[in-house]
Amino acid sequence: MKAVIIGGGVSGTVTAMALRRAGIEASVHEAHPSGGEDAGAFLTIMHNGMDALRAIGAEAPVIDISFGAVGLELVTPDGQTVERRSFDIEGLAGPRTMTRASLYRALQDEAISRGITFERGKRLVSASPGIARFEDGSAAEGDILIGADGLRSVVRTIIDPDCPPPRSTGLDVVYGYTTDTNIPQAPSLYRMIQSLHAYFGYTSTPDGSTYWFARLPTAEGVRSGLTPAEWRAAAFAAFDGEPLPAAEIIRSTGDDVFGGHSYDVPSTPVWFNSTMVLVGDAAHAASPAAGQGASMALEDSVVLAQCLRDLPDAPTAFAAYERLRRARVEELVAGSAAVSSGTTSDRDRNWLYRHHIDWDEKIG
Numbered sequence: 001m002k003a004v005i006i007g008g009g010v011s012g013t014v015t016a017m018a019l020r021r022a023g024i025e026a027s028v029h030e031a032h033p034s035g036g037e038d039a040g041a042f043l044t045i046m047h048n049g050m051d052a053l054r055a056i057g058a059e060a061p062v063i064d065i066s067f068g069a070v071g072l073e074l075v076t077p078d079g080q081t082v083e084r085r086s087f088d089i090e091g092l093a094g095p096r097t098m099t100r101a102s103l104y105r106a107l108q109d110e111a112i113s114r115g116i117t118f119e120r121g122k123r124l125v126s127a128s129p130g131i132a133r134f135e136d137g138s139a140a141e142g143d144i145l146i147g148a149d150g151l152r153s154v155v156r157t158i159i160d161p162d163c164p165p166p167r168s169t170g171l172d173v174v175y176g177y178t179t180d181t182n183i184p185q186a187p188s189l190y191r192m193i194q195s196l197h198a199y200f201g202y203t204s205t206p207d208g209s210t211y212w213f214a215r216l217p218t219a220e221g222v223r224s225g226l227t228p229a230e231w232r233a234a235a236f237a238a239f240d241g242e243p244l245p246a247a248e249i250i251r252s253t254g255d256d257v258f259g260g261h262s263y264d265v266p267s268t269p270v271w272f273n274s275t276m277v278l279v280g281d282a283a284h285a286a287s288p289a290a291g292q293g294a295s296m297a298l299e300d301s302v303v304l305a306q307c308l309r310d311l312p313d314a315p316t317a318f319a320a321y322e323r324l325r326r327a328r329v330e331e332l333v334a335g336s337a338a339v340s341s342g343t344t345s346d347r348d349r350n351w352l353y354r355h356h357i358d359w360d361e362k363i364g
Contacts, residue, residue: 001308004029004132004142006124006155011280011297012148013107014058016116018305021056021359028111029122029132029140031149040258041175042211044097044190047087047353049295052302055359061106066096067205072190079243087353095291097203097211103294124154129275144314145276146304148297151263153282160270166263168220169287169337173213174235174259180252181208184245193246198238200246212249214238215289220261231259262287266333271326272318279304284329290336292352296329302357310363320363328355 001024005012008030016026045053045062053059071086087094098106108118123135132140147155156163185204193200202212214235223234232253239246265285271278280297303324307317332352 001025001144001314002142003027003144003146003308004140005146005148006132007148007150007280007282008032008108008118008120009104009148009150009280010107010294011282011301012146013104013111013116014053014056014298015146015148015279015301015304017058017107017111017114018056018302019308020114020116022305022309024305024308026146027117027119027140027142029119029124029134031121031123033121040099040101041173042097042099042177042213043103043294044095044291045103045298046095046292046295046349048355049292049298050096051355052295052298052357055302055357056305058107058110061110062096062098062103065102065106066098068094068096068188069190069203070094070188072192073186075191075193075244077194077196077242077244124149127155127158127276143275144308147276147278147282148280148301150281151265151285153278155276156268156278156282159273159276159278160268163268163270164265166265166285169262169264170217170219171262171287172216172218172223172234172259173262173288174216174231174257175211175213176232176235176250176253176258177209177211177256178249178253179209183210183249183252185210193244195239195242195244195246198235200239200244202246202249210249212246212253213288214246214250215262218261223259224261226259228255228257232257234259264333264337266337267330271322272315274315277304277314277318277321283325284333286329286333286336287339288336289339290332290349290352292332292336295352296332299355299357300325300329302359306357306359306361306363317363324363 003026005028008028019026074083126133187204190203199215204210236250264287279300304321307321311317
């Protein structure tokens with residue numbers, strides 16, 4: 001069996017590695033010309049995501065380019081810390097934070113070292129059983145096509161032309177980085193602040209740099225096309241005058257700021273057909289509130305490879321993969337949306353973190 005994977009991000013790259021471990025040939029076809037250098041935000045891979053990487057022996061490159069945390073703090077609008085929570089999931093590595101660009105590069109370098117082929121500048125325009133066709137006129141042949149092409153998945157619309165579009169979460173999300181060591185630090189933890197008007201979180205690296213994000217309630221399209229300075233100003237305005245460190249941290253930041261509107265995909269009715277299947281955000285994009293987008297994609301990648309390894313044909317494997325994954329990811333997407341909208345508060349997520357994949361377990 002040969003797989004053609006559309007999308008060279010987290011889910012596409014790790015799917016290729018998992019398939020190779022399962023003895024299945026795979027090639028990755030990425031629309032963008034770069035290897036992720038243009039991906040400006042940062043992200044966290046939680047315990048369950050690191051567990052998925054460990055299942056295929058791919059955790060070391062991620063550990064090398066990231067930093068960890070031992071817990072989180074929840075802070076109210078008046079500046080009071082109301083909860084401190086340790087990541088005490090026995091036997092599981094704690095979460096790792098890194099820039100998205102560095103994660104892309106680390107995973108792609110690891111995949112290439114394992115003999116996986118990447119074709120860049122390959123934007124999918126159509127596909128039929130056995131062949132994928134790209135905007136530049138080229139094509140790729142394979143027995144199955146795996147859509148790892150993210151929120152605006154082309155493969156999703158090929159599988160189901162009537163699939164619902166991504167849904168606005170009503171939030172702009174702004175990410176920033178500052179090297180100012182005089183601001184309040186949050187070493188080895190995530191400090192989450194619910195202000196009167198928005199939500200802010202930050203963590204500090206071992207060298208004293210700070211990674212921060214702000215979730216700003218905003219209608220879709222209101223802030224489209226902003227410059228880094230304009231995104232920084234929008235984030236600053238949301239917290240200015242409050243008894244919180246958010247405004248101070250934002251003010252200390254230069255032009256290392258990236259913003260955009262947030263969307264999710266609460267439910268995709270059709271995940272696969274006889275030769276095509278979806279993984280990661282192409283199947284179930286979540287709002288960033290739970291910090292689980294990458295981790296859920298990693299779980300998908302490994303479970304799909306196990307199903308294709310153990311079951312007699314692609315349609316049977318795809319059906320088993322959906323059965324194993326759909327309820328879990330849709331619960332996550334719904335819970336993350338509720339936190340984003342303020343209809344429920346942040347809560348214990350050990351049910352997410354404790355998920356374990358045993359690579360040697362046979363899928364039946």
